[in-house]
Amino acid sequence: MLAVSNLTSRYGRIEVLHGISLEVRTGEVVTLVGSNGAGKSTLLRAISGVQPVSSGSIMFDEQAIGKWRPHVRVAKGIAQVPEGRQIFTPLTVDENLRLGGITRRDDGVSADLAEMYAMFPALGEFRNKTAGTLSGGQQQMLAIGRALMARPKLLLLDEPSMGLAPVLVEQIFTTIGMLKARGLTILLVEQNANAALAIADRGYVIETGRIVTTGTGKELLSDERVRNAYLGL
Amino acid sequence: MTVGAIYALVALGFTLIYNSSDVANFAQGEFVMLGGMVTFFGYAAGLPLFVAAVLAIVVAAVVGLLLYRLAIEPARRASPVTLIIITIGASIFIRGVTAIVLDKNFHSLPSFFGNEPFVIGGATLLPQSLVVMFGVSLVLIALWLFMSRTLRGKSLLATAANRTAAQLTGINTRAVTSTAFVISAAIGAIGGVLATPITLTYYDAGTLLALKGFAAAVLGGMGNPLGAVVGGLVLGLLEQFSAGYLSSQYKDAVAFIVILLVLFTMPQGLFGAKSVERV
Ligand SMILES: Nc1ncnc2c1ncn2[C@@H]1O[C@H](COP(=O)(O)OP(=O)(O)O)[C@@H](O)[C@H]1O
Ligand SMILES: [Mg+2]
Numbered sequence: 001m002l003a004v005s006n007l008t009s010r011y012g013r014i015e016v017l018h019g020i021s022l023e024v025r026t027g028e029v030v031t032l033v034g035s036n037g038a039g040k041s042t043l044l045r046a047i048s049g050v051q052p053v054s055s056g057s058i059m060f061d062e063q064a065i066g067k068w069r070p071h072v073r074v075a076k077g078i079a080q081v082p083e084g085r086q087i088f089t090p091l092t093v094d095e096n097l098r099l100g101g102i103t104r105r106d107d108g109v110s111a112d113l114a115e116m117y118a119m120f121p122a123l124g125e126f127r128n129k130t131a132g133t134l135s136g137g138q139q140q141m142l143a144i145g146r147a148l149m150a151r152p153k154l155l156l157l158d159e160p161s162m163g164l165a166p167v168l169v170e171q172i173f174t175t176i177g178m179l180k181a182r183g184l185t186i187l188l189v190e191q192n193a194n195a196a197l198a199i200a201d202r203g204y205v206i207e208t209g210r211i212v213t214t215g216t217g218k219e220l221l222s223d224e225r226v227r228n229a230y231l232g233l
Numbered sequence: 234m235t236v237g238a239i240y241a242l243v244a245l246g247f248t249l250i251y252n253s254s255d256v257a258n259f260a261q262g263e264f265v266m267l268g269g270m271v272t273f274f275g276y277a278a279g280l281p282l283f284v285a286a287v288l289a290i291v292v293a294a295v296v297g298l299l300l301y302r303l304a305i306e307p308a309r310r311a312s313p314v315t316l317i318i319i320t321i322g323a324s325i326f327i328r329g330v331t332a333i334v335l336d337k338n339f340h341s342l343p344s345f346f347g348n349e350p351f352v353i354g355g356a357t358l359l360p361q362s363l364v365v366m367f368g369v370s371l372v373l374i375a376l377w378l379f380m381s382r383t384l385r386g387k388s389l390l391a392t393a394a395n396r397t398a399a400q401l402t403g404i405n406t407r408a409v410t411s412t413a414f415v416i417s418a419a420i421g422a423i424g425g426v427l428a429t430p431i432t433l434t435y436y437d438a439g440t441l442l443a444l445k446g447f448a449a450a451v452l453g454g455m456g457n458p459l460g461a462v463v464g465g466l467v468l469g470l471l472e473q474f475s476a477g478y479l480s481s482q483y484k485d486a487v488a489f490i491v492i493l494l495v496l497f498t499m500p501q502g503l504f505g506a507k508s509v510e511r512v
Contacts, residue, residue, distance in 0.1 A: 048400075050397050070406075071403045071404055071406070074401070074403030075403060080401045086397070086401070087398070088391045088398065089394060089395075090390065095387050099387055099402055100402055102388060102402065102403050
């Protein structure tokens with residue numbers, strides 16, 4: 001579904017992605033683990049089109065999407081839950097979710113909205129409150145709900161468990177598991193490598209802008225280097 | 234009050250553009266000027282006043298769109314100061330073209346409902362003053378409805394709140410910002426149409442208006458639409474008082490004193506708390 005090859009990207013003159021290649025197949029959950037500053041967010045931003053790419057290619061459903069503008073990528077099926085949630089804090093929960101469906105041309109938006117409220121009951125309870133008043137966990141649910149409202153084929157998740165209490169982290173991973181069970185294709189970026197690799201079909205390890213290892217979730221979980229570097233074992 | 238209402242519209246347009254694109258648009262006054270000038274020339278050419286006014290608003294809206302697409306958008310990554318200089322350059326250009334294509338004279342429009350003043354509760358009022366206040370209120374209500382009731386309005390607010398997140402959500406932020414420029418220009422032009430019967434207009438009228446709109450926006454707390462409106466009304470009143478108690482020669486200095494005072498004493502403006510919320 002998604003094939004990134006030899007992607008490089010820079011901030012000003014400083015190159016931070018040095019030829020990244022990775023692939024996500026339909027129905028897979030793939031995780032990208034790596035320490036802070038490795039370039040995970042930059043890669044996801046490049047896939048979504050909000051970060052300039054200096055060379056390499058991004059293929060989605062057999063089409064080169066490198067020149068597509070960000071909203072077109074969403075309309076074609078790539079939604080992202082950005083790092084730090086980035087919900088629209090002055091708008092209400094309901095407005096945030098409706099905006100998530102802004103690229104939709106079908107008439108299923110209302111039904112999906114109801115489904116989001118069913119999936120995340122707390123959001124239903126606060127639907128007319130401004131999003132900025134939600135707790136961290138609720139904001140993360142909202143960010144996920146907003147992305148799902150686009151009915152994506154591929155969901156990019158950037159550290160959804162960051163800064164959340166353990167019980168909420170568990171809830172996030174339960175949600176991801178449920179989305180996986182429904183057949184959604186997911187590229188998950190996490191520093192919580194343990195949980196991420198456990199849920200993923202495959203994983204990649206990124207270090208300072210390069211992919212250094214790849215394998216199935218199980219393989220990486222038992223890989224000596226990965227265990228030392230990312231699992232704190 | 235009439236002048237204040239016009240400043241409020243300029244400040245509001247200024248705020249709309251500032252929120253959706255972070256650009257401090259010093260060409261905002263030109264839209265007001267175009268509103269008055271194009272209406273005058275359309276009317277002089279034999280068009281009904283209303284048709285001439287609509288034409289002027291459309292012309293200003295197109296100029297606003299071109300300003301964004303040709304001058305601002307290509308320089309998206311430039312620094313705020315560069316962008317301000319671009320808008321100042323654009324305003325000089327618009328003024329120049331107006332002077333050449335139309336002319337350099339002062340013009341007025343007939344009052345929409347005659348010049349017979351009438352008395353309400355002891356105060357005499359010109360019908361046109363009422364038209365201005367009614368028109369400005371209508372614009373405010375329409376804008377509020379657009380922002381609070383339509384998904385397009387929401388996408389403008391979302392883009393203002395977090396541009397990258399808006400893009401990731403699937404909002405076409407370029408179209409949204411174009412819309413902001415168009416609405417802003419139309420609002421300015423409406424102000425020009427409404428005010429010209431009272432204030433007159435000429436090709437260079439936009440310069441001071443842009444600065445006063447900016448002063449009003451600063452006074453209300455940059456980025457706060459409600460603050461912009463209140464700031465405009467307050468600035469209008471301050472000017473009137475100073476003209477009454479000092480001399481009308483100093484009237485225009487009021488705006489600059491207000492800018493300096495606000496920036497020195499309360500950089501967040503009258504409605505500081507709200508403008509912080511944007512960050
Ligand atoms: N806006 C930016 N400007 C300059 N450098 C940046 C910016 N954002 C990230 N970087 C740098 O790019 C590198 C990769 O960052 P990022 O993609 O955020 O890493 P990760 O998501 O893996 O923590 C880091 O060295 C970071 O300092
Ligand atoms: Mg990151």
